[in-house]
Amino acid sequence: MRVDDILLWLSVSPGVGAVSVRRLHDYLGSWEKVWAAGEAEMKAAGVKNAIIRSLLAARAHFDPVAVRRQFEPEGVRYVSQVHAEYPEILHTLYDPPAGLFVIGMIPGTGSDALAVVGARTLTSYGRLATERLVTELAQSGLTIVSGLARGIDTAAHGATLQAGGRTVAVLGSGVLQIYPRENVPLAHRIADGHGAVVSEYPPHTPGRPQNFPIRNRIISGLAQATLVVEAGEKSGSLITADQALEQGRDVYAVPGPITSPPSIGTNRLIQQGAKLVLTASDILEDYSLSFQDTQSGENAGNHGSSELNSAFSPLQSPLQNHPAHSSEALLLLKSLGYEEATLDDLHHRTGMPPGLLHSTLLRLQLQGVISALPGNRFLRVKT
Known part of the structure; x- marks a missing residue:
């Protein structure tokens, strides 16, 4: 059995986690020996009885070709610990996954x-x-x-x-x-x-x-x-x-x-x-x-x-002038600051007629200066 297939067996055996996999490999010394291990050896490695039963049951009818046929047509690949694509940094973990489905x-x-x-x-x-x-x-x-x-x-x-x-x-x-x-x-x-x-x-x-x-x-x-x-x-x-x-x-x-x-x-x-x-x-x-x-x-x-x-510069003062903004926009931005505000809040703070307020808000949204949030709320994101 190829090592890549042995790791696949470990990955698809129900309830078998990375800690049990690590214990088996540390105790037995190689993936081939993990594949060949019996109940007594697995128990000696510190693996729980329920996990041992799951591993032995899965191994009894394990067919790596048949298993891969279940997911490879869907565009899924299995990348085991011995695969070149397996991230090297994961090998530094105490309990790295036997492999990743990708x-x-x-x-x-x-x-x-x-x-x-x-x-x-x-x-x-x-x-x-x-x-x-x-x-x-x-x-x-x-x-x-x-x-x-x-x-x-x-x-x-x-x-x-x-x-x-x-x-x-x-x-x-x-x-x-x-x-x-x-x-x-x-x-x-x-x-x-x-x-x-x-x-x-x-x-x-x-x-x-x-x-x-x-x-x-x-x-x-x-x-x-x-x-x-x-x-x-x-x-x-x-x-x-x-x-x-x-x-x-x-x-x-x-x-x-x-x-x-x-x-x-x-x-x-x-x-x-x-x-x-x-x-x-x-x-x-x-x-x-x-x-x-x-x-x-x-x-x-x-x-x-x-x-x-x-x-992405730090947020600047809401009072800062901007040559591209109209007097209405500057008034609205001064009223908004950098805290969320509702449409009603802005109407009361600025005294703008609803039509002018809506058009000014829309213009500032299109300029990317403010962001519209659910519930008729607004937030300033740029100067």
Whole structure:
């Protein structure tokens, strides 16, 4: 039996996790011996009885060709620990996956990658922070690794694609059972030439709650560092941050208002020693990368460096004058500041007639200065 096929057997045997796989290999010394092991040897390796029964039952009728025929026609590849495409950085984990089921092509990881995670219920502040930071980081050449979950993960993948960057989505389900379902189109976009969708679970595995904390070690494990944008007091992204620290990786966090529940976790990470991030440069300097340098020449794409540097400069005073803005727009921007405001709020603050207020808001949206949010709310994103 080929080693690649032995690892496939371990990956598709129900209930068999990476820790049991590591114990078997450490005790027996080779994958071939793991394949040939009997019940007594597996028990001596410290593997639980239920896992042993699953391995022996799966081995009794294991046909690697038949197993691959179940998922390869769907565009899924199995990348085992001995495969050249298997990310080298995962070998440094205490419990690396035996292999990954992959759709797409895994881009550069390790020192070329950053994990970005956060709350599933993100605020407008969290979305804006994610999009600003990730756009610049992706333009700088970093692979963005995240979990395709709702909220910050979705924003991170989306911003990377918008910036023309590379991204890896690590699932807590099988790659043919995308969860959440609304992110199926996003997963297809990622796999279609922009990175990969990967999972250690067999392709048709549903998204079980216990799978997601386990997969988080792969999200952090694929990258040199992890950035947490928003995280509540008991957010799963804090598990990813803890695992990053256990793996010897750096952890960054975006600060937030002390009154905002989704920022409790990130603020506490900073208290505990995570590096505070205000701009992408706070991360890029640790990767020895420069956003300005990477935007010259062929890598500039459709965005000039001056345009992007302007878009991602620190927020300036809302009172700052701008020659392109009308007096009505300046009044509205002064009233809006950089906090969310409803349509009613702006009407009361400016005294503008409804028609003039609507037209001014629309013009500023088209200029990319403000962003419209659900519920007739607005947020200023640029000067």
